Amino acid sequence: MKKIGLFYGTYTGTTGNVAKRIAKELGEENVDLHNIKEDGALMDQYDYLIIGTSTWSIGELQEDWDAFMPQLEDMKFAGKTVALFGTGDQVAYPDTFLDGMGMLYETFQFRDAKFVGFWPTTGYDFTSPLPLFNHDNFVGLAIDEDNQPELTDERIKEWCKILRPAFGL
Ligand SMILES: Cc1cc2nc3c(=O)[nH]c(=O)nc-3n(C[C@H](O)[C@H](O)[C@H](O)COP(=O)(O)O)c2cc1C
Numbered sequence: 001m002k003k004i005g006l007f008y009g010t011y012t013g014t015t016g017n018v019a020k021r022i023a024k025e026l027g028e029e030n031v032d033l034h035n036i037k038e039d040g041a042l043m044d045q046y047d048y049l050i051i052g053t054s055t056w057s058i059g060e061l062q063e064d065w066d067a068f069m070p071q072l073e074d075m076k077f078a079g080k081t082v083a084l085f086g087t088g089d090q091v092a093y094p095d096t097f098l099d100g101m102g103m104l105y106e107t108f109q110f111r112d113a114k115f116v117g118f119w120p121t122t123g124y125d126f127t128s129p130l131p132l133f134n135h136d137n138f139v140g141l142a143i144d145e146d147n148q149p150e151l152t153d154e155r156i157k158e159w160c161k162i163l164r165p166a167f168g169l
Pocket residue numbers: 009010011012013014015016054055056057058059060062087088089090093096097098099145146
Protein backbone atom coordinates (compact mmCIF):
# COMPACT_ATOMS: atom_id res chain seq x y z
CA MET A 1 0.00 0.00 0.00
CA LYS A 2 1.23 3.49 -0.87
CA LYS A 3 1.24 6.07 1.90
CA ILE A 4 -0.42 9.46 1.52
CA GLY A 5 1.69 12.56 2.10
CA LEU A 6 -0.39 15.30 3.72
CA PHE A 7 1.34 18.70 3.48
CA TYR A 8 -0.21 21.70 5.19
CA GLY A 9 0.62 25.34 5.85
CA THR A 10 -0.79 26.99 8.96
CA TYR A 11 -0.35 30.30 10.80
CA THR A 12 -2.49 30.07 13.94
CA GLY A 13 -2.76 26.27 13.88
CA THR A 14 -6.25 25.87 12.42
CA THR A 15 -5.18 24.17 9.18
CA GLY A 16 -2.75 21.97 11.10
CA ASN A 17 -5.57 20.88 13.36
CA VAL A 18 -7.84 20.09 10.41
CA ALA A 19 -4.95 18.16 8.82
CA LYS A 20 -4.69 15.97 11.93
CA ARG A 21 -8.43 15.31 11.86
CA ILE A 22 -8.27 14.28 8.18
CA ALA A 23 -5.37 11.92 8.94
CA LYS A 24 -7.33 10.40 11.82
CA GLU A 25 -10.37 9.86 9.59
CA LEU A 26 -8.29 8.17 6.86
CA GLY A 27 -6.34 6.13 9.44
CA GLU A 28 -3.14 7.59 10.90
CA GLU A 29 -1.17 4.58 9.64
CA ASN A 30 -2.05 5.58 6.05
CA VAL A 31 -0.99 9.22 6.22
CA ASP A 32 2.33 11.02 6.84
CA LEU A 33 1.64 14.52 8.19
CA HIS A 34 4.06 17.24 7.07
CA ASN A 35 4.19 20.96 7.83
CA ILE A 36 5.25 22.67 4.59
CA LYS A 37 7.41 25.00 6.64
CA GLU A 38 9.86 22.15 7.37
CA ASP A 39 9.13 19.21 5.09
CA GLY A 40 8.31 20.54 1.61
CA ALA A 41 11.25 18.79 -0.04
CA LEU A 42 9.69 15.41 0.85
CA MET A 43 6.71 16.00 -1.45
CA ASP A 44 8.45 14.30 -4.37
CA GLN A 45 8.37 10.97 -2.52
CA TYR A 46 4.59 10.54 -2.64
CA ASP A 47 2.24 9.49 -5.45
CA TYR A 48 -0.77 10.32 -3.26
CA LEU A 49 -0.92 13.84 -1.86
CA ILE A 50 -3.30 15.86 0.31
CA ILE A 51 -2.49 19.56 0.26
CA GLY A 52 -3.93 22.07 2.76
CA THR A 53 -3.67 25.83 3.15
CA SER A 54 -5.37 28.79 4.78
CA THR A 55 -5.75 32.24 3.18
CA TRP A 56 -4.31 35.40 4.74
CA SER A 57 -4.00 39.15 4.09
CA ILE A 58 -7.20 39.25 2.04
CA GLY A 59 -6.58 36.74 -0.72
CA GLU A 60 -2.96 35.71 -0.10
CA LEU A 61 -1.56 32.22 0.21
CA GLN A 62 -0.48 31.16 3.72
CA GLU A 63 3.09 32.46 4.15
CA ASP A 64 4.91 29.11 4.36
CA TRP A 65 3.30 27.97 1.10
CA ASP A 66 4.24 31.30 -0.39
CA ALA A 67 7.87 30.77 0.65
CA PHE A 68 7.80 27.22 -0.79
CA MET A 69 6.42 28.33 -4.16
CA PRO A 70 9.78 28.53 -6.03
CA GLN A 71 10.51 24.88 -5.12
CA LEU A 72 6.96 23.81 -5.97
CA GLU A 73 7.26 25.42 -9.38
CA ASP A 74 10.24 23.15 -10.11
CA MET A 75 8.30 19.96 -9.31
CA LYS A 76 6.30 17.75 -11.68
CA PHE A 77 3.09 16.00 -10.62
CA ALA A 78 2.26 13.88 -13.68
CA GLY A 79 0.98 10.49 -12.47
CA LYS A 80 0.32 11.84 -8.96
CA THR A 81 -3.10 12.09 -7.36
CA VAL A 82 -3.77 15.28 -5.39
CA ALA A 83 -6.63 16.30 -3.08
CA LEU A 84 -6.81 19.88 -1.79
CA PHE A 85 -8.36 21.38 1.31
CA GLY A 86 -8.56 24.95 2.52
CA THR A 87 -9.55 26.81 5.67
CA GLY A 88 -10.93 30.33 5.59
CA ASP A 89 -13.53 32.79 6.84
CA GLN A 90 -16.49 33.26 4.48
CA VAL A 91 -18.18 35.94 6.63
CA ALA A 92 -15.27 38.38 7.01
CA TYR A 93 -13.67 37.62 3.62
CA PRO A 94 -16.43 36.49 1.20
CA ASP A 95 -14.66 37.96 -1.86
CA THR A 96 -11.43 36.07 -1.16
CA PHE A 97 -12.81 33.03 0.68
CA LEU A 98 -10.31 30.16 0.21
CA ASP A 99 -8.32 31.97 -2.46
CA GLY A 100 -5.19 30.21 -1.21
CA MET A 101 -6.69 26.82 -2.08
CA GLY A 102 -7.58 28.19 -5.54
CA MET A 103 -4.00 29.37 -6.05
CA LEU A 104 -2.58 25.97 -5.11
CA TYR A 105 -5.04 24.31 -7.51
CA GLU A 106 -3.70 26.40 -10.38
CA THR A 107 -0.11 25.71 -9.39
CA PHE A 108 -0.54 21.92 -9.18
CA GLN A 109 -2.78 21.80 -12.27
CA PHE A 110 -0.15 23.55 -14.33
CA ARG A 111 2.26 20.79 -13.26
CA ASP A 112 -0.04 17.96 -14.45
CA ALA A 113 -1.54 16.70 -11.16
CA LYS A 114 -4.67 14.55 -11.26
CA PHE A 115 -7.20 15.98 -8.79
CA VAL A 116 -9.72 14.18 -6.61
CA GLY A 117 -11.98 15.40 -3.82
CA PHE A 118 -13.94 18.23 -5.44
CA TRP A 119 -16.54 19.47 -2.99
CA PRO A 120 -20.04 21.01 -3.46
CA THR A 121 -20.56 24.70 -2.60
CA THR A 122 -23.97 24.05 -1.04
CA GLY A 123 -24.09 25.39 2.52
CA TYR A 124 -21.51 28.15 2.02
CA ASP A 125 -22.10 31.87 1.32
CA PHE A 126 -19.27 33.64 -0.53
CA THR A 127 -18.44 35.34 -3.85
CA SER A 128 -14.80 34.42 -4.52
CA PRO A 129 -14.39 32.68 -7.92
CA LEU A 130 -10.85 31.42 -7.31
CA PRO A 131 -11.53 28.22 -5.31
CA LEU A 132 -14.24 27.03 -7.73
CA PHE A 133 -14.31 24.10 -10.13
CA ASN A 134 -17.10 24.01 -12.74
CA HIS A 135 -19.07 26.82 -11.02
CA ASP A 136 -20.77 24.80 -8.27
CA ASN A 137 -17.90 22.83 -6.76
CA PHE A 138 -14.85 23.80 -4.80
CA VAL A 139 -11.51 22.51 -6.06
CA GLY A 140 -11.18 20.74 -2.71
CA LEU A 141 -12.65 20.47 0.77
CA ALA A 142 -13.78 23.86 2.16
CA ILE A 143 -13.51 24.33 5.93
CA ASP A 144 -14.64 27.42 7.86
CA GLU A 145 -13.63 26.99 11.48
CA ASP A 146 -14.36 30.68 12.13
CA ASN A 147 -18.09 30.45 11.35
CA GLN A 148 -19.12 26.81 10.88
CA PRO A 149 -16.96 24.73 13.25
CA GLU A 150 -19.91 22.48 14.07
CA LEU A 151 -19.93 21.25 10.44
CA THR A 152 -16.24 20.37 10.21
CA ASP A 153 -16.34 16.79 11.50
CA GLU A 154 -19.13 15.78 9.13
CA ARG A 155 -17.48 17.54 6.18
CA ILE A 156 -14.19 15.73 6.85
CA LYS A 157 -15.99 12.41 7.16
CA GLU A 158 -17.88 12.81 3.87
CA TRP A 159 -14.82 14.08 2.02
CA CYS A 160 -12.71 11.15 3.19
CA LYS A 161 -15.34 8.78 1.78
CA ILE A 162 -14.65 10.33 -1.64
CA LEU A 163 -10.88 10.10 -1.17
CA ARG A 164 -10.59 6.51 0.05
CA PRO A 165 -11.04 4.67 -3.28
CA ALA A 166 -8.92 7.25 -5.12
CA PHE A 167 -6.08 6.60 -2.66
CA GLY A 168 -6.44 2.82 -2.69
CA LEU A 169 -7.90 2.58 0.82
C1 LIG B 1 -6.01 39.39 8.75
C2 LIG B 1 -6.72 38.17 8.27
C3 LIG B 1 -6.91 37.99 6.90
C4 LIG B 1 -7.61 36.87 6.41
N1 LIG B 1 -7.87 36.76 5.07
C5 LIG B 1 -8.65 35.73 4.64
C6 LIG B 1 -9.04 35.66 3.27
O1 LIG B 1 -8.72 36.51 2.43
N2 LIG B 1 -9.81 34.60 2.87
C7 LIG B 1 -10.22 33.62 3.75
O2 LIG B 1 -10.92 32.70 3.34
N3 LIG B 1 -9.86 33.68 5.07
C8 LIG B 1 -9.10 34.70 5.52
N4 LIG B 1 -8.74 34.76 6.85
C9 LIG B 1 -9.19 33.68 7.76
C10 LIG B 1 -8.14 32.57 7.98
O3 LIG B 1 -7.71 32.03 6.75
C11 LIG B 1 -8.76 31.46 8.80
O4 LIG B 1 -8.99 31.92 10.11
C12 LIG B 1 -7.94 30.19 8.80
O5 LIG B 1 -8.68 29.14 9.36
C13 LIG B 1 -6.61 30.33 9.54
O6 LIG B 1 -5.90 29.13 9.42
P1 LIG B 1 -4.39 28.92 9.94
O7 LIG B 1 -4.36 29.27 11.38
O8 LIG B 1 -4.13 27.48 9.70
O9 LIG B 1 -3.49 29.78 9.11
C14 LIG B 1 -8.06 35.87 7.33
C15 LIG B 1 -7.84 36.06 8.70
C16 LIG B 1 -7.19 37.19 9.16
C17 LIG B 1 -7.04 37.36 10.66
